[in-house]
Amino acid sequence: MNLKETVDVLEALYPLRYAESWDEPGLIVGELSQSVTRIAFAADPTSAIIDEALDWGADLLIVHHPLFFRSVHEVSGLGFRGALVNRLNRAGCALWVGHTNADAAWRGVGQAAADFLGLVDQRPLVPIDDAEHPVGLGRVGRLAEPTTLEAFAQHVFNQVNEYGMHTALGVQVCGNPDALIRIVAVLPGSGDSLFDEARASGADVYVTSDLRHHPVTDAIEQARYEAALRGQGIALGQGDSGDAQVRPCFINTPHAAIESMWFNYAIQDVPDAMERAGGQRPQVNWLRTCTDPWARSITEEA
Numbered sequence: 001m002n003l004k005e006t007v008d009v010l011e012a013l014y015p016l017r018y019a020e021s022w023d024e025p026g027l028i029v030g031e032l033s034q035s036v037t038r039i040a041f042a043a044d045p046t047s048a049i050i051d052e053a054l055d056w057g058a059d060l061l062i063v064h065h066p067l068f069f070r071s072v073h074e075v076s077g078l079g080f081r082g083a084l085v086n087r088l089n090r091a092g093c094a095l096w097v098g099h100t101n102a103d104a105a106w107r108g109v110g111q112a113a114a115d116f117l118g119l120v121d122q123r124p125l126v127p128i129d130d131a132e133h134p135v136g137l138g139r140v141g142r143l144a145e146p147t148t149l150e151a152f153a154q155h156v157f158n159q160v161n162e163y164g165m166h167t168a169l170g171v172q173v174c175g176n177p178d179a180l181i182r183i184v185a186v187l188p189g190s191g192d193s194l195f196d197e198a199r200a201s202g203a204d205v206y207v208t209s210d211l212r213h214h215p216v217t218d219a220i221e222q223a224r225y226e227a228a229l230r231g232q233g234i235a236l237g238q239g240d241s242g243d244a245q246v247r248p249c250f251i252n253t254p255h256a257a258i259e260s261m262w263f264n265y266a267i268q269d270v271p272d273a274m275e276r277a278g279g280q281r282p283q284v285n286w287l288r289t290c291t292d293p294w295a296r297s298i299t300e301e302a
Contacts, residue, residue, distance in 0.1 A: 001279030003094050004032040006060065009273045010096055014108060018128055018135065019101040028067055029085055030094025036060045038283045039270065041263045043165060043256040044291035045095060050084055052287050053093060060094045060282075062266065064102060064109065064259050067095065102262060103189065106133035107269055109262040113188045114139035116163045116261050117156060117207065125185055125197050138187035138194065140201045149205060149249050150177035152184075156207060156251055163264055165257040167292040170299075172211070174220055175249025181205050185248065188259040195219045198248055206248040209255040216250055223247055254292055 001009075007027050019025050040058035042049045045067045053061045067081055075082035088095055103109045104124070114122050119141030127136040143152070153173045160171070184205055185198040191208025192215040198206040199219075223246045226236055231244035263286050271281050 001036055001274055001277070001282075002032065003027075003030050003034050003036055003060065005277065005279065006036040006274065007032075007096060009277050009279075010062070010098065010270065011101075013269060013273055014098045014102040014105045016101050018104040019099065023066075023100045024068070025066065025097045025099040025101050028095045028097055029088045030060070030096075031092070034059060034092060034094065036094070036282060037280070038285070040285045040287055041267055042287040042289075042291070043260050043263075045084065045097075046291050047080065047084065048289060049287055049291060050087060050093075052289060053285075054087070054091045056285055056287075058093050058285070060096065061088070062096050062098060062270070064098060064262065065256070066097050066099055098266075100137070102266075104128055104136050106135050107265045108135075109188050109259050110137060110139045110186065112262040112265050113186050113207075113258055114141055114184075116159050116264070117184065117186060118143060118159075119184055119186070120144055125187060125194060125201060138185060138191070138197070140183065140185045140203060142183050143181065146180050146182045148177060149173065149175050149179040149181055152181045152205065153251050156253060160253055160257050160261070164260040165254070165288060165290055165292065167254045167257050167290050167294070169254045169257075169292065169294055169297050171254075172252040173249070174211075174216055174252075175205070175246060179204065179245060179247075179249055181249075188253075188261070189255060192216070199223070203248045204245070205251055207251045207253060207258075209253050209258060211250060211252040216252075219248075220246070220250065223249075254294075256291055260288075 039060045040053040044065045045063045075085045122141035124136030125138030181204045185203035186207040190210040227246040
């Protein structure tokens with residue numbers, strides 16, 4: 001199968017129309033007529049990952065995070081992005097990005113995280129109108145058995161490290177460790193722009209990444225205030241449970257680590273789809289080298 005045919009397969013699995021308006025995923029580097037027989041998957045197109053992909057002999061590298069996240073006006077050797085593009089071109093290795101389109105897709109980043117965290121009866125946190133599958137950013141679901149925030153946070157840490165990317169960072173938890181967790185909202189990647197959606201979903205905890213001090217402080221203070229009102233018997237709107245639990249609590253995960261759970265699906269789904277389209281099944285390789293920029297977490301005084 002050539003690169004153009006492979007891209008058609010990828011963009012049927014992870015449609016570009018699902019991407020956020022500010023995002024530009026899709027094919028970044030590659031000659032459309034080249035053959036695709038060896039596909040590498042990775043979270044980030046860093047120099048080390050590209051070294052690893054080229055050493056393995058990949059002719060296509062599929063990544064989650066964009067090489068060009070903001071406008072770039074040159075691809076010369078004066079900058080690292082240009083140097084990476086030139087290296088990929090010289091080696092005959094294409095680069096395709098599945099970013100927010102893969103976040104929202106069926107068996108995409110959001111669904112993978114929700115599945116591996118054990119959520120059932122799922123729905124998108126921010127749905128996209130699609131006839132075939134429930135798709136959209138993030139997922140909301142319930143746990144098969146309620147548990148405490150402390151126990152669920154440990155579960156998140158274990159699952160992200162085993163099925164995503166092992167990093168030097170743990171997870172951060174905001175909320176009463178003994179709070180009962182039944183409903184979970186999850187948005188892999190930066191999620192503090194969707195606090196209102198997580199709150200409206202009725203989730204007991206919101207699992208996401210890159211949480212900043214001020215937005216989380218404001219969100220948890222609002223949650224505590226509303227819990228206090230409910231404790232006084234003041235209803236907060238239709239569907240309000242009436243209990244005095246603070247919701248949502250928050251679990252902050254390493255960004256690329258939780259998103260990497262998607263590759264458990266993509267590394268199977270992409271070759272399957274290529275075969276269904278009449279192509280030869282490619283060799284695949286998930287490059288699990290940690291691309292988290294934080295190399296160490298210090299939690300105790302030396």
